[in-house]
Amino acid sequence: MTHRDEVCFFRYNFFTFEIGFFMFKYFFLSFSFLLYFSSPIFADDETLYMLNELQVSTETLKQELKVKKGEIKKTLSQNDSEILKNDIKNLSKQIDELETKFSKIATGIDVSAVKRNGTEVETTLSEDFQLLIKPLIQSAKDGTKEMREKAYLQEEIEEYKSILPKATKAHANVQNLLTLSKDKELTEELKALEVYWKQQIQLLSSKLNASLHQIATLEKNSVSFSSSLKENSKNFFQARGFVLFKGVMGTILLLLLMRFLYFILIKVFPIFTKPSRSFSIRFIDLLYKALTISLAIIVPMTIFYIEDDSFLFSIGVLLFLGMLWAFRNLIANLWQQARLFLNIGSVREEERIFFEGLPWKVKNINVFTIIENPTTGMQLRVPIEKLVGLNSRPAQKHEPWFPCTFEEWVILSDGYYGRMIGISPEFVELENLGGGRKTYLVADFLALSPLNLSSDMRLVETFGISYKHQKESTRIIPNLLQEFLLKKFEEEDYMHGLIKLLVQFKSAGDSSLNLAIIVNLRGDMAGLYYKIQRDIQRWCVEASNEYNWEIPFPQLTIHQGGE
DSSP states (O other): OOHHHHHHHHHHHHHHHHHHHHHHHHHHHHHHHHTGGGOHHHHHHHHHHHHHHHHHHHHHHHHHHHHHHHHHHHOOOHHHHHHHHHHHHHHHHHHHHHHHHHHHHHHSSOGGGTOOOOOOOOOOHHHHHHHHTHHHHHHHHHHTHHHHHHHHHHHHHHHHHHHHHHHHHHHHHHHHHHHHOOOHHHHHHHHHHHHHHHHHHHHHHHHHHHHHHHHHHHHHHOOOHHHHHHHHHHHHHHHHHHHHHHHHHHHHHHHHHHHHHHHHHHHHOGGGGSSSOOHHHHHHHHHHHHHHHHHHHHHHHHHHHHTTOHHHHHHHHHHHHHHHHHTGGGHHHHHHHHHHHTTOSSSOTTOEEEETTEEEEEEEOSSEEEEEOTTTOOEEEEEGGGGTTOOOBOOOTTOOSOSOOTTOEEEOTTSOEEEEEEEOSSEEEEEOTTSOEEEEEHHHHHHTOOEEOTTOEEEEEEEEEOGGGTTTTTTHHHHHHHHHHHHHHHHTTOGGGEEEEEEEEEEEOSSOEEEEEEEEEOGGGGGGHHHHHHHHHHHHHHHHHHHTOOOOOOOOOOOOOOO
16 A cells, blocks of 8 residues: 555545544434433533534634635625625624524523614604504514424524535535545645535534524423413403403493483483484484594593503504404495485485385484384384485375285285284284184285275176076166165175175176176175175075076087088
8 A cells, every 4th residue: 555545545534534523413412402301400511512612603604704804805806896795794694693593592582682773763654553553563473482483493403404414415525525636726725615614514513503402492491372371361461451441441431421411412402302303413413423433432542542551552553443444445335324314315204115025114214214114003123224225205195005904804816815913024914714824925915916805895796697588687687686685785784884786787698698796895894705795696596586587507509410
């Protein structure tokens, strides 16, 4: 073996030993953090070791930064100057990061939260708003600080673990080339590169170990979510509970006071409660309601401001702005509601509107408007926003509001005959003579075209006689039948409800001469509608028997043609 071979062999063994040493140090430090909390005494030694590692890495970077600053003074090329400036910037950033980690590990707190910038600068409107709600944002950040720190440290650890093996491999490759290099200048360049990668390995190891130390400390000091929630709730009510209570109670007392003053106002000036109020009275009422809402917002905010509770004040501001944002699309609708409230909109008091399938009369427009159906007596309390888009008009005397009212008899187009015993905006209930009840939806009831019998009614019956009475069928028989029916109406005690009775010749049918019996009755006879109808047919048969009138029946004549 030559001398050169011995040197190469020695360098190779030394290189292998150095790589093994770095890898051993990396895995040893990583494993040591897993056992960190099992021994409190070792924890202090480990912390000191971490601080020493960070200090060495920081000093190395500072030396390199000093060299770079010296080089930039000697450099004449613009391109080289820009490269050196970027290197100096990156080195300064790395030094700041290492010093921050050093402070965090040494003090056990986030020292960045303690440092404050004393300079005051002019701010924009957006920055002023952020400053206003800063306590709320800061509280939210504090609540998630540990979680965010863990996530950030975990990302750092994963990044360092992925870069460190590459840096180690790069260092090994450079050392391998050093053993083979014979050129003096090339060897000098490789030595500088070898020193650089050695520093990078040391720097990455220090950063990795520091991040592992920080995340282990966080894990040790962390508490469960339930405990954290309980503690935060306890701290919130201890620190701000009384202020919040005063804000809520102040709002409640204000609303009670405004309500009491309104009660006194309507007692002293009853005009405020009249159905038909003037525009000025309505406008004053609207202003009073707007003032009440405004004070309900201002009072708690003022209490939070006086108590110097920026957190609750920020919540109040955020809620207020959120309400404004939510109502931004309702401004046009609120304007229409204000016009309705002032009785200058499309719906006005004492006029007729069509709402949910029925006509209504507007009785009183307010936040909750009262509408009424005069015929049935039904009333509805409707939120004023539901009236937006509707139109009212003056009602005429002849206009109907509903086909019938309580206790009135009706016949529907489906043949049902009954007395209305119940009605609501949704249903109509009818009862027949036997006590059976049937319920209809209001829309279905109206679609069946109810015939109201209780407002006087007419019965028209047809009775046929034989063609053998053709000569007497137009005058004599109708007069005789009319007299006979009048006599029967009197016998059955129907005369008090009879308005008019007529018997007239109607038509000449295929097998009979038809007479029309027309009876007009008062509404109080509506319950006897079908009974009177049957009685008329019975009396016609009795009259035929008395006067020997022949009642024909349909006949079919078959004619046989000759062959």
